[in-house]
Amino acid sequence: MGRDLYDGSGAARAVFETADRVLDQPTSTLCFEGPADRLQDTEFAQPALFTTCVACLEATREAGGLNVAPAFVAGHSLGEYTALVAGGALSFEDGLLLVQARGRLMKEEAENNPGAMAAILGLDETAVSSLCDEAGAEVCNLNAPGQVVIGGTEAAVEAAMALAIERGARRGVRLRVSGAFHTSFMLPAVDAMARAVAATPMRDPAIPVVANTTGQPLTKEAELRTELVEQLARPVQWVRSVQYLASQGVDAVIEFGPGRVLTGLVRRIDRSIGVRNISSLQDAQARGTPSSAPP
Numbered sequence: 001m002g003r004d005l006y007d008g009s010g011a012a013r014a015v016f017e018t019a020d021r022v023l024d025q026p027t028s029t030l031c032f033e034g035p036a037d038r039l040q041d042t043e044f045a046q047p048a049l050f051t052t053c054v055a056c057l058e059a060t061r062e063a064g065g066l067n068v069a070p071a072f073v074a075g076h077s078l079g080e081y082t083a084l085v086a087g088g089a090l091s092f093e094d095g096l097l098l099v100q101a102r103g104r105l106m107k108e109e110a111e112n113n114p115g116a117m118a119a120i121l122g123l124d125e126t127a128v129s130s131l132c133d134e135a136g137a138e139v140c141n142l143n144a145p146g147q148v149v150i151g152g153t154e155a156a157v158e159a160a161m162a163l164a165i166e167r168g169a170r171r172g173v174r175l176r177v178s179g180a181f182h183t184s185f186m187l188p189a190v191d192a193m194a195r196a197v198a199a200t201p202m203r204d205p206a207i208p209v210v211a212n213t214t215g216q217p218l219t220k221e222a223e224l225r226t227e228l229v230e231q232l233a234r235p236v237q238w239v240r241s242v243q244y245l246a247s248q249g250v251d252a253v254i255e256f257g258p259g260r261v262l263t264g265l266v267r268r269i270d271r272s273i274g275v276r277n278i279s280s281l282q283d284a285q286a287r288g289t290p291s292s293a294p295p
Contacts, residue, residue: 001258001279002052003032008281011062012055015092019051022096027051042110042178046078046103047096053082053257054092059284060256071250072217074210074241076262077141077182078102080231086256088206089224098228101196105189106232110179112188117151117177118161119143122170125239128160131167135160140182141236144268151180186233194229215240238262242269252290254278 005012006028016028030038031048038044060066075083081099084090090098117140120128128148129139137152137160150160157180161172179185202224208217211227215237218224242265245253252274255262260277267275274290277283 001031001048002028002055004281005052005055005059005284006032009055009059009062009284011058012281012284015051015055015058018093019047019096022093023047023100040176040178041107042181043103043107046099046106049078049257050081050095050099053079054085054095056256056278056284057082057086059281060254060278063285065278065284065287066254070207070254071248072210072245073205073207074245075212076143076238076265077212077231077236079257079262080209080212080228082256083209084202084205084224084228086207087209089204089209089221090200090202094200094202098196098200102193102232105192105196106179106181106186109186109189110181113179113185114154115151115180115183115185116154116157117149117175117180118157119147119149119173119175120161120164120169121173122146122168123148123164127167128164131160131163135163138180138183139235140180142239143236144239144265147265147268149175151183151185153180182231182233182235184233190229190232193232197225197228210241210244212236212238212241215244217244238265239269242266242273246270246273252276254290 006016019027027047031052073083073087081095085092085095125142125148132138132150136156137150140151141149164172202221204221208219211218212231213234218227253266255277258279263275263277266273276290
């Protein structure tokens, strides 16, 4: 991922080269060539994804594709770090070191306390929360109407998936992850994460950041620091985040980074919001406005 950005954009190339230098490891090579199993290891995947997302952002800026200042920035889980860079609260270099620490801590907790995650499709938040209580699982991500991610022990997730099918879910999909992220399984990492966040230079954002944990805007450095610690072990409130944006009159969003997952989720949450994904050099250099889904 990102090779075309490196080859065709000086701004993106600088991002990848900075990642290699700051982390003192070939992050760019991992992005471009893999191997896949290393890119699925959260310790290495998080810096690689963060780097590629920021490269997409900087390539677009270089190409003049952001001629309107955004009213808000937001990101899903790891994406919140890119949002802080885009919003002027965190430098890319400092963000890299913090993301590296986050990935390492999350991997350690996944190894110390193994867990699983699954997406439940076709049930609402209330129904999924109820069956999680019964099965001993937890809600991790509220991604879209009818798409709720759960986590917990292997047995708890399996039990919750079975209950979901019994209660009318279309299906449950196991996720290829190494731990139960955004659940209480990550609580042992919170103190170390808080120390890493406290040691990281940060400032008030120039653009409000819509928080993962609440779906509400943050405008102060202290709020952002608390958010980055708390989001480790709390559910991602993506539905509420997008609903907040819509309530403030936001009618278009741009997703920066590999894949089009958030573009699809935004369409499912509010089809009146125009969406655009930038995951390649061609996307970054294209001229166009986010498009909304047909009614």
